[in-house]
Amino acid sequence: MTVQTDRSSIPARDRILDAAEDLICTGGIAGFTLDAVALAAGLSKGGLLYHFSSKDSLISGLQHRMALRLEQTLRDAERQREPILEAFIRELRQDYETGGRRFAPLLLAREQQNPCYELQALMTCLVQRSGQGGKEATLLLLASLGMVLTSLARLPCIDPQQAAELFDEMLATRAKHP
Incomplete structure (x- = not known):
C-alpha cells in the first residue's frame, strides 16, 4: 500500500x-x-x-531556498563539530546520488538578471570557514559542485562507481589536510 x-x-x-x-x-x-x-x-x-x-523571481526563490538549505547544513555541521567543507561535500554527494534535485537551481544562474548574492556569499563563506588550505578547499568545493552540475547537464562523464570513488577521495584528501 x-x-x-x-x-x-x-x-x-x-x-x-x-x-x-x-x-x-x-x-x-x-x-x-x-x-x-x-x-x-x-x-x-x-x-x-x-x-x-516573474521567471526571474521564481529562479531567485529557488536559489534562496537552496541557500537556506545549505546554511542549515553548515549550521548542523558546526553544531556537531564536523568540518563544514566535508559536510558540504557529503551534501553534494547525497544530492548527486539522488539525481541532483537540490542543486538544480544552479543551472538557472545564467538565466537571472541579477545573481543570487546569498548563494555567492555562502560559497565564499564556505571556503573561508573551511580552515587552512584555501586553494585546496576551493578546488574540492569546485570539483564536488562540478560533479553535480555534470550530472544535471546529463554529461555521461563517469559511472556511479567512479563518482562514489571520487567523492570518497575528495573527503579523504580533506581529512588528510584539514
Missing part, C-alpha cells in the same frame, strides 16, 4: 518550488516555463504569479 500526500496541505509556494526543481531535473532549462511550473504545481499561472511575479 502506498501512502499519498495531499498536495493541497503543502503551501502553494513550496509546491511551486518543488515543481520547478522537478521540471529542471526532468526537462532541463527548456522545460522550465511558468506555464509548465504552474501545471506541475497544480495551480493556475495567475496563482504562480501571485507568489512569484
Whole structure:
C-alpha cells in the first residue's frame, strides 16, 4: 500500500518550488516555463504569479531556498563539530546520488538578471570557514559542485562507481589536510 500526500496541505509556494526543481531535473532549462511550473504545481499561472511575479523571481526563490538549505547544513555541521567543507561535500554527494534535485537551481544562474548574492556569499563563506588550505578547499568545493552540475547537464562523464570513488577521495584528501 502506498501512502499519498495531499498536495493541497503543502503551501502553494513550496509546491511551486518543488515543481520547478522537478521540471529542471526532468526537462532541463527548456522545460522550465511558468506555464509548465504552474501545471506541475497544480495551480493556475495567475496563482504562480501571485507568489512569484516573474521567471526571474521564481529562479531567485529557488536559489534562496537552496541557500537556506545549505546554511542549515553548515549550521548542523558546526553544531556537531564536523568540518563544514566535508559536510558540504557529503551534501553534494547525497544530492548527486539522488539525481541532483537540490542543486538544480544552479543551472538557472545564467538565466537571472541579477545573481543570487546569498548563494555567492555562502560559497565564499564556505571556503573561508573551511580552515587552512584555501586553494585546496576551493578546488574540492569546485570539483564536488562540478560533479553535480555534470550530472544535471546529463554529461555521461563517469559511472556511479567512479563518482562514489571520487567523492570518497575528495573527503579523504580533506581529512588528510584539514
